[in-house]
Amino acid sequence: HYLYSARDAFTPAMLQGKRVIVTGSSMGIGEQMAYRLAEMGAHVVVTSRSQEALQKVTSRCLELGAASAHYLVGSMEDKAFTESFVARASELLGGLDMLVLNHITSCPMSLFRGDMNMVRRVMEVNFLSYVTLTAAAEPLLSRSNGSIVVVSSLAGKVPTPLVAPYSASKFALDGFFSSLRREYSMTKVNVSVTLCVLGLIDTNTAMRAVEGIMSMPSAPKEECALEILRAGALRQEEMYYGASTWMSPLLMNPGRKLLEVLLSDYFNANLFVSKKTDP
Numbered sequence: 086h087y088l089y090s091a092r093d094a095f096t097p098a099m100l101q102g103k104r105v106i107v108t109g110s111s112m113g114i115g116e117q118m119a120y121r122l123a124e125m126g127a128h129v130v131v132t133s134r135s136q137e138a139l140q141k142v143t144s145r146c147l148e149l150g151a152a153s154a155h156y157l158v159g160s161m162e163d164k165a166f167t168e169s170f171v172a173r174a175s176e177l178l179g180g181l182d183m184l185v186l187n188h189i190t191s192c193p194m195s196l197f198r199g200d201m202n203m204v205r206r207v208m209e210v211n212f213l214s215y216v217t218l219t220a221a222a223e224p225l226l227s228r229s230n231g232s233i234v235v236v237s238s239l240a241g242k243v244p245t246p247l248v249a250p251y252s253a254s255k256f257a258l259d260g261f262f263s264s265l266r267r268e269y270s271m272t273k274v275n276v277s278v279t280l281c282v283l284g285l286i287d288t289n290t291a292m293r294a295v296e297g298i299m300s301m302p303s304a305p306k307e308e309c310a311l312e313i314l315r316a317g318a319l320r321q322e323e324m325y326y327g328a329s330t331w332m333s334p335l336l337m338n339p340g341r342k343l344l345e346v347l348l349s350d351y352f353n354a355n356l357f358v359s360k361k362t363d364p
C-alpha cells in the first residue's frame with residue numbers, strides 16, 4: 086500500500102512552473118530528466134562542459150513545453166565555476182525549488198592499481214562538488230521549502246568491484262546527504278533530500294563501459310529520469326530503480342534506519358536550534 090499509494094500521489098502538475106537545476110544534463114539520464122521536466126512545464130537550467138550539446142538540450146526543452154530553459158557551461162572540476170554556479174542559475178530561474186545533482190566524471194571499469202589522481206578527480210567531481218552546490222543552494226531551497234535530489238548507484242550501497250573510486254564517491258554521498266537530512270529534520274529546515282539508488286541504466290556511457298565486462302539487463306534512461314523526478318517531487322528519502330525488485334527491501338536496510346533514529350536521541354537537543362537563526 087505504501088509503495089503504490091506514494092506512486093499514485095505524483096502528478097506532473099507537481100513540477101509545473103517549478104524552478105529546477107539538473108547537473109550533468111548534456112546526455113544520459115540528466116538529459117532525459119531535463120526533457121521530462123520540460124514536458125511538465127518546469128523552468129530548467131541544464132549544465133555540463135559541452136556547450137553544443139547543452140544548446141541542443143535547451144532547444145529541445147523549449148519544444149517540449151519548458152516554462153523556460155537555460156544552460157550554463159562549465160566543469161565541476163573548476164572550483165570557481167562550482168562555487169558561482171547556483172547563484173548564476175537561480176538568477177536565471179528567479180529562485181530555486183529543486184536541485185538535481187547528477188553529474189559524474191568519467192571512470193572506466195578497472196581494478197584499482199593506485200591511481201590517486203583519478204581517485205582525487207572522482208571524489209572532487211562526484212562528491213565534493215555536490216556538497217559545494219548544496220551549500221550554495223540551501224538558503225534558496227529553505228525559502229522555497231524545496232528539494233535536493235542526489236543521483237547515486239547500487240555501487241553507493243553495495244561494494245562493487247572494478248569501480249572502487251566511483252563506489253567510494255557514491256558511498257560518500259549517502260553518508261553526507263543522509264546525515265544532512267537528519268540535521269534538516271532536527272533543525273526544522275523544510276528541505277527534502279532524496280537519494281536515488283540506480284541499477285544499470287542504458288545510457289551510452291554505461292553501455293560502452295560494461296561491454297565485454299558485464300552482461301546484465303539495463304533499464305531505460307527515459308523511465309529512470311521520470312522515476313527520479315517522481316521521488317524528488319514526493320520528497321521520498323530514497324528511491325530504487327533499475328535493480329531487481331527483490332533488492333529494494335534489502336537496500337532499505339531497516340536496521341540502519343532504526344539506529345539513525347535511536348542515535349539522534351543521544352544528542353543534546355539544544356544544539357539543534359533552527360538553522361535559520363544560525364549566522
Ligand SMILES: NC(=O)C1=CN([C@@H]2O[C@H](COP(=O)(O)OP(=O)(O)OC[C@H]3O[C@@H](n4cnc5c(N)ncnc54)[C@H](OP(=O)(O)O)[C@@H]3O)[C@@H](O)[C@H]2O)C=CC1
Nearest residue numbers: 109110111113114133134135160161238283286288290291
Ligand atoms: N548509467 C548507469 O548505468 C548508472 C548511472 N548512475 C548515475 O546516474 C548519473 C548519470 O549517469 P549517466 O547518465 O549514465 O552518465 P553520462 O555519462 O551519460 O552523463 C554524465 C553527465 O555529466 C557531465 N559531466 C561529465 N564530467 C563533468 C564535469 N567534470 N563537470 C560537469 N559535468 C560533467 C557530462 O557532460 P559533459 O561531458 O558535457 O561535461 C554528462 O552530461 C550519475 O550520477 C551516475 O552515477 C547510477 C547507476 C547506474
Ligand SMILES: C[C@]12CC(=O)[C@H]3[C@@H](CCC4=CC(=O)CC[C@@]43C)[C@@H]1CC[C@@H]2C(=O)CO
Nearest residue numbers: 192238239240245283284285288290291294
Ligand atoms: C559506473 C557506471 C554506472 C554504474 O553505477 C554501474 C556501472 C556498471 C556496473 C554497475 C552495475 C549495476 O547493477 C549498478 C550500477 C553499476 C555500478 C557503470 C559503468 C559506467 C557507468 C557510469 O560511469 C555512468 O554511466
